[in-house]
Amino acid sequence: MxxxxxxxxxxxxxxxxxxxxxxxxxxxxxxxxxxxxxxxxxxxxxxxxxxxxxxxxxxxxxxxxxxxxxxxxxxxxxxxxSQEDEKLNILKEKKKYEIQTKRDEALESGLVYNEHTFQTREKDKQNIIGAATNLMFDIQSGTNSISEIIWIDINDEKVTFTPQDFLKFASSVAYHTQEIIFKANALKERIEQAKSEQDLEAIVWEK
Incomplete structure (x- = not known):
């Protein structure tokens, strides 16, 4: 009850x-x-x-x-x-949740590469990493059996990559992910160090 x-x-x-x-x-x-x-x-x-x-x-x-x-x-x-002396910590948790939400949205909002926007959801990144790994094995083995890779952008348009350009694309996706995660972690660190509600209000996610 x-x-x-x-x-x-x-x-x-x-x-x-x-x-x-x-x-x-x-x-x-x-x-x-x-x-x-x-x-x-x-x-x-x-x-x-x-x-x-x-x-x-x-x-x-x-x-x-x-x-x-x-x-x-x-x-x-x-x-x-909550008591007054507890509220700042609660506001910190709320702000961290807001930053986490912005981080997740940014991670899944896509990446523009060579004038095409590609999906960057977790499963999309795993597929990109898998394709890049297979491509690297092919290059390192000297087989070079893969001459091109076709990937689908966010508008379902087929985009053709050379092996080297696809590896650059995969690297850009990895860097994009890392940059967003580092940004979120830096903001969370600022949240932990905030001494007042005004300090928290000054912490915002900027695109």
Missing amino acids: IIDKRTLTGQGENINIAIINFAIENNTSLCLLDRFLNEDEDGKKIDDITPEEIENGTQAVKEYCLANKNENLYFEYLLAI
């Missing part, structure tokens, strides 16, 4: 967006209990909620938000229930 920590009232059996918004508006934690609260002699509920039950509620909120691709709602909830 979901219990509102402030009023000790039940909020149903399962987390949903209405309950989370209620908690945010009232700055109250949602606790997950598998029991009824104890009562005093007058029948008034006793706040004997354990830290584990509070943590279980927070975890339930997190799982709901992740399942519904609403991570920002989760961070709003954390900020609403």
Whole structure:
């Protein structure tokens, strides 16, 4: 059962967006209990909620938000229930999540090479690396049986590469990936070193 920590009232059996918004508006934690609260002699509920039950509620909120691709709602909830001295760390986690999202978008947004845009999703990069590896083996063996490689750009147009140019293309993809990852890591390092909310606001992902 979901219990509102402030009023000790039940909020149903399962987390949903209405309950989370209620908690945010009232700055109250949602606790997950598998029991009824104890009562005093007058029948008034006793706040004997354990830290584990509070943590279980927070975890339930997190799982709901992740399942519904609403991570920002989760961070709003954390900020609403946290003490002032905890909020900077939560804002740091939120900022790192934002940077991670930008990083993933950049990694999959494609790469322009010789006026063609090529897909750079993880499976695409694996295919490029595989083709480049086979090509290198062919060159090193002296067979030179591969005279050209045809690759498909993001618009499904066939692009013909010479062996050497394809290796340059594969190298560009690897460098593109490395550059984005290094950029994200550098921003995350700045986030860790931030001393205030203003410091965090100054950290942005620039294209």
